[in-house]
Amino acid sequence: MSALGGNLLLPLNVPIAVRAKCCCYLPATAPLKTRRNQRRAWKLWAQSDHFRQSTISQQQVNLSVLRFTFGIPWLDESYLPRLIGYGFGSLILLNHFIGSNSPVPSAQLVSEALGLSLAAFSVTLPVVGKFLRGATTEELTTLPERAQQIFVMSENISDNLKEDLAWTSYVLLCNTKSLSVLIYLQHVLCVRGYWKVPEDLLKDEILNWFIGQITKFGLVDVKDALYFPQSTGSMLEGAIPDGTGSILIQPVPGKGKENIAGFVLLASSISYAYGDKDRLWIQAIANKFRGETRNTDSELS
Amino acid sequence: MQTEEYRGPKPRKNWIADWVSKNDDVARSLPIYTGGFSLLAVLFNRAIFGIAPVTDASSSQSRADLLALGLAVTNVLTGLVWLSIRPKSISKVEPEGMECHWISPYLPDTVVSELEWFWQSLSDVTCCRSLVIVYDGICILQVGVAAESSSGDGAETVDAAKLIHGALCEGIMKSGAQNYLANLSLYPSKSELPFLPPNTQAVVLQPLGDKGIAVIGGDTIRGFTNADQAWISLIGDKLDATLMKSLTRTESLAQNTG
Numbered sequence A: 001m002s003a004l005g006g007n008l009l010l011p012l013n014v015p016i017a018v019r020a021k022c023c024c025y026l027p028a029t030a031p032l033k034t035r036r037n038q039r040r041a042w043k044l045w046a047q048s049d050h051f052r053q054s055t056i057s058q059q060q061v062n063l064s065v066l067r068f069t070f071g072i073p074w075l076d077e078s079y080l081p082r083l084i085g086y087g088f089g090s091l092i093l094l095n096h097f098i099g100s101n102s103p104v105p106s107a108q109l110v111s112e113a114l115g116l117s118l119a120a121f122s123v124t125l126p127v128v129g130k131f132l133r134g135a136t137t138e139e140l141t142t143l144p145e146r147a148q149q150i151f152v153m154s155e156n157i158s159d160n161l162k163e164d165l166a167w168t169s170y171v172l173l174c175n176t177k178s179l180s181v182l183i184y185l186q187h188v189l190c191v192r193g194y195w196k197v198p199e200d201l202l203k204d205e206i207l208n209w210f211i212g213q214i215t216k217f218g219l220v221d222v223k224d225a226l227y228f229p230q231s232t233g234s235m236l237e238g239a240i241p242d243g244t245g246s247i248l249i250q251p252v253p254g255k256g257k258e259n260i261a262g263f264v265l266l267a268s269s270i271s272y273a274y275g276d277k278d279r280l281w282i283q284a285i286a287n288k289f290r291g292e293t294r295n296t297d298s299e300l301s
Numbered sequence B: 001m002q003t004e005e006y007r008g009p010k011p012r013k014n015w016i017a018d019w020v021s022k023n024d025d026v027a028r029s030l031p032i033y034t035g036g037f038s039l040l041a042v043l044f045n046r047a048i049f050g051i052a053p054v055t056d057a058s059s060s061q062s063r064a065d066l067l068a069l070g071l072a073v074t075n076v077l078t079g080l081v082w083l084s085i086r087p088k089s090i091s092k093v094e095p096e097g098m099e100c101h102w103i104s105p106y107l108p109d110t111v112v113s114e115l116e117w118f119w120q121s122l123s124d125v126t127c128c129r130s131l132v133i134v135y136d137g138i139c140i141l142q143v144g145v146a147a148e149s150s151s152g153d154g155a156e157t158v159d160a161a162k163l164i165h166g167a168l169c170e171g172i173m174k175s176g177a178q179n180y181l182a183n184l185s186l187y188p189s190k191s192e193l194p195f196l197p198p199n200t201q202a203v204v205l206q207p208l209g210d211k212g213i214a215v216i217g218g219d220t221i222r223g224f225t226n227a228d229q230a231w232i233s234l235i236g237d238k239l240d241a242t243l244m245k246s247l248t249r250t251e252s253l254a255q256n257t258g
Helices: A077-097 A106-130 A159-175 A203-217 A276-287 A289-300 B015-022 B024-048 B060-084 B109-125 B160-165 B167-175 B188-192 B226-257
Strands: A007-014 A019-021 A042-050 A067-069 A148-153 A180-185 A188-195 A226-228 A246-253 A260-268 B098-103 B128-135 B138-146 B179-181 B202-208 B212-218
Touching: A077 A106, A077 B060, A106 B015, A106 B024, A106 B060, A148 A159, A148 A203, A159 A180, A159 A188, A159 A260, A159 A276, A159 B226, A180 A203, A188 A203, A246 A276, A246 A289, A260 A276, A260 A289, A276 A289, A276 B109, A276 B226, B015 B024, B024 B060, B098 B109, B109 B128, B109 B138, B109 B226, B128 B160, B128 B226, B160 B167, B160 B212, B167 B179, B167 B188, B167 B202, B167 B212, B202 B226, B212 B226
Parallel strands: A019 A042
Antiparallel strands: A007 A042, A019 A067, A148 A188, A180 A188, A180 A260, A226 A246, A246 A260, B098 B138, B128 B138, B128 B212, B179 B202, B202 B212
């Protein structure tokens, strides 16, 4: 991929302490340079990036953006309205109980009610912002604790199917925010990634153990895609690593319209890990096994 | 509909997520209207109760009003940021040409089904409307919308030798990296792709190892996202492995019989 193009660095002088940066990332730009004078005016570097075609690494569509940040690494500016809402809302309450004479005048009560409503609205703004079109989560996946990295596959299957299962599980782990993949196709199982497997289980028993977990929840009868973007509930609680944020179960279509040949299960450590585009691609990948199941049937019979 | 045999939990509906994704424009403007309305409400409140429009830090009324104004301004600024980063929607352009679906009859069934799956995935998930695959010097697949031939009888066929030896493909084969022409009209090298509809908006050229290339035409400028490109790249590697295996098998069969 070619490097980002059209990167202009424009010096501005403003009396407020802010730092400008590119909208989504923190590239290796020059650190904030400050020059203090009596008025504490700081030199502000505004950076404008015009994204072009394949040079964007995370945005869905090209757009020119100019955004300002405080330059504090641990502070996510999208949560600023929430912090201001909490802060100002607390001050309004403080003003009501400590700073005012009793009885509180009606005008002040109206202002305080308005202020508290605005504070509550500001607190919810980051949640709304997360679901806007084009918003991408910058949350990184975290490796789960108390989970093992495994790669097991059914034996007595054709080399073609083995290859396809290995490739599919690899691309799903590579191209999505998944840490765990499970592919089930009519008695054929492929499990890859981080899973919470009992320590005393022998390698030969792992597949049977997983089939037991699948049977316990009746996952073979899932007909429509199931997406748990936040709370995964009790879904495969014995096998899914602790702290799993989202789970997606995508059925694999069978020969007929109503038949289901199996499913693909993906788990990620972050919430809302699978966007619309991700789910479409996962569905396309699952459809690859529609033809494979015919081979499986003929091998098993 | 789930059968009764599924015994797992059901996903909970997220009303906020559903509402925001269906009403993106309204959601983006909501903080501005809320903040603006609150600003006016604070001033109106002062006017109604006959409070002088001056800021007095010793007055608890003024302090409450200032805090409310601060929150209102925060909302307005948030709304402005959301509006400024609204993705630009680009409309798709219906490709001019004729539908075709041709796959080389000499390919084994496993290869044909994989190629069909590739085309189905691209057309379902991306803005792809045309797909041509050239491998080992011959065109093995041409599906989707193709340009009409100059003689008027059918789709424009792919001159594989000319394509492979053109500057576009040579560059890709040399680098081994995918090339994405996000706005095809800006590139003079589009003349090397006469089999694509003349108004194709974007093209992805994916090398298949060092023996082939997949030409993927789309109907929207910058229509292929980074996720699409990543998936196409990985699937391209798989296709190359499948085609190479099929080629090796054919060659060894020919050696054994010949």
